[in-house]
Amino acid sequence: MDLNVEIKGEGYPILCLHGHPGSSTSMSVFTNYFSREYQTLAPDLRGYGKSRARENFEMKDHLHDLQILLDKYQIDRCLLLGWSLGGILALELALADPDRFSGLILIASAARPLSSHPAVSWQDLLFTGVGGIVNYVLPGWQWNIDTFGKRSLFRYLLAEQTPAAYQYLAKEGVPAYLQTSAAASKALNRAIGEGYNRLADLEKIEIPCLVLAGESDRHITVDSSRETARHLKYCHWKSYPHAHLFPWEIPQLVLTDIEQWLRFHPEVHKFGVRSL
Template sequence: MKLHCERQGTGFPILCLHGHPGSAKTMAVFVEGLRDRYCTLTPDLRGYGRSQTRSPFELEDSLADLEELLDAQGIERCLVLGWSLGGILAIELALRRPERVAGLILIATAARPVGAHPPTSWVELVNTGLGSLLNVLAPANPVVRHSLGPRSLYRYLLRQHTEHAYRRLAQEGFWAYLGTSPLAHRALNRALARRYNRLPDLGAIAVPCLVLCGAEDLHITAQASLETAAYLPRAESHCYPNTAHLLPWEIPEQLLGDIHHWIDRQGLDLTAEL
């Protein structure tokens, strides 16, 4: 299907893929940090945001969508940056169409995703609902950041309950959650039920890769991310202390600085302008 996509900046293209739940808007932290030097493409994946469908689908269908998007945008080769589920799709795209991928930037993701999320209590669910609504009405207010948030499901997504992180949750995360369709939930659940594992195939990915993870991530553990880096032939990895699954919203400046430095060191031919 034709995906809704936001395009900003000029220079070598970087395809930015969001997670679940998510949307193009949740990748704004990367767009804002990269568009001055690169052309960023941020699609809403099938079943998310403004790329809705009424037909059931599998996650693998998103790969054909992404290839069609690159064709429509006139892009032959790009870097692919993926956060969480977006990182899994980035790996799949590199395996399926290696000639179109110049490198991978994988954030809070893994080729064999393993979680360590504890059971959810009713108190955490109530606090999450109340905290989310209050945070939308008054973004980053102290009651949510210091009281409801740390006692809600946000405690597993964040380790640093910063004002910046809660503003991102209010402006992007909340609406992305509402814009994630039941069909997208079902597609992800079916993929997880198949015990997704691409570790044996990672040796075929010859391009340079950057793997970034939060040391306290319980949704996709740091151990799973670092395991992926170990299987990739040309990977550099960074594990950030006191961060979790939403680390791009916890430490945006540090994360973006490391991404820029990594790209600069690769010696890739990123001079092409679109």
């Protein structure tokens, strides 16, 4: 599939992969910052954003699409950055074609993703719907956050529930949700139902890795992210006292930590350098 992709900047390429629901736009917190020094490529995965899917597909089709995308832009080697589902796909790419990737950054993701999300009630759905609509019209309105947001499903995605995070939700989260196809949801649910687990294969990844997680994450628990970090040979680990969407709550801290890791590992973003 010919994916829609947003390309910014010049320099060493970073392939930025969004989560579910998500789109290329929802990766702007990373692409706007790193495109000042690197070339960022943020595709809409099959069935997301503008990469429309009319038929059902499997998770493995995402990998095929991404390999075709890199071939199309003649990218022989790049850095991987994936958030949530995007991190799982980044792991799969690194395992499938290790010589093509120089480093791996996982955001709120895991090789054996476990959830601690409680059952969803009708009140959760009601408050989420009302709060989401109001926030779309008036992004970051504190009254709406206090009245509906903190009683909605957003309380499992955001720990501090700041107006800035709600602005991201309005500008990038809601459009991504509305553009996520039923086929994409089915593909993900099938993979989850089959019990996805790649921990045993992580020893094959021999590139520098950075794993960042939220201590309050209910969608992919901090323990499952930590477990992934422990199975990666060359990995730096850090967690924050936040939830699944922590890059939208503490963007500057997350970006600074990634940048420091990049400075410490110049081999992951220099052309022609392939070893530790």
